[in-house]
Amino acid sequence: MFASRGLLRSSRRLVGGISSATRTYVNLSKPSTSVAVLELDRAPVNSLSKEMADAVSAAIKEAEGDDKVQALVLKSSNPKIFSAGLDITEMNNPEVERLEDFWRSIQDLFLTLYGSRLSTVAAIEGHSPAGGCLLAMSCDYRVMTEGENFKIGLNETKLGIAAPYWLKDLFVKTIGNREAELGLGLGKLYSPSEALSVNLIDEVVKNEDVLEVAMKEAETWAKIPPKGRVASKVMLRSEMMDELREKKELDVGWFRDFIMEEGTQKGIDAYLKSLGGKK
């Protein structure tokens, strides 16, 4: 029960040594011995398609494969958008099989990031709604750029959908039950200062400082002896992860049935058309 599957993942089958490895949708680099940087790079808004989610999971595993690396900074190539969350087109009039595989990739990304042996610091540059907020909350520490027009939170209800139970649980763990009731029910998107006041993020910094602050924080975490640090992380996170592992396919079914409903499709379609005003 203590050593949750995956959290103390073996690195043997993973590629070691990171030297500015660049691949589709993500860039992985290692600016210091103990800290890797994973940049989300899927224009225009870093939305999480199945392929994007798989690429992020693979890059985290690659960073974990280097035994010297103890911390990971998650950042964006877009200074105004950390991630726009799940790729809504994946849920708009989808093929059922693809939809189910998409959700498995999202579940795996959450389990990989939330359960990483690495200390993870989110450098939240700009907007971070829904799935973007999921990425940020899955990290150990969150630094967000200032600018009251930037927003973070779980706005699913505004799209006519609901967050899955494990995302709701993560939200409650992060900001507490009452604020989560307000945030989820209203589909509230928080400005950086509001997010700080409810502990959704840990720090607000100037745009130009975000990477430096995140790197410094990551270096601090990387200095903590990993045995005790990882054991503490396991104790805090394994229950939630184990529950999702047990219910994975049930959760896929809930997601599929919810998304395929006619009413849900109408809501997603209307929301997608409202975005950018172009679709």
Ligand SMILES: CCCCCCCCCC/C=C/CC(=O)SCCNC(=O)CCNC(=O)[C@H](O)C(C)(C)COP(=O)(O)OP(=O)(O)OC[C@H]1O[C@@H](n2cnc3c(N)ncnc32)[C@H](O)[C@@H]1OP(=O)(O)O
């Ligand atoms: C019993 C209950 C069981 C429940 C089980 C069901 C569980 C369901 C869970 C579903 C979970 C969902 C979580 C999500 O992440 S849903 C996604 C939510 N994301 C959003 O609402 C963000 C939408 N985007 C924006 O608000 C803005 O784009 C932005 C991030 C603020 C940036 O604004 P900006 O003006 O710079 O950019 P545009 O809006 O013009 O967008 C540029 C183009 O990108 C397209 N776009 C934007 N976001 C997405 C997205 N998330 N997915 C796909 N495409 C996106 C946009 O349409 C523009 O495209 P265009 O240029 O072709 O028009």
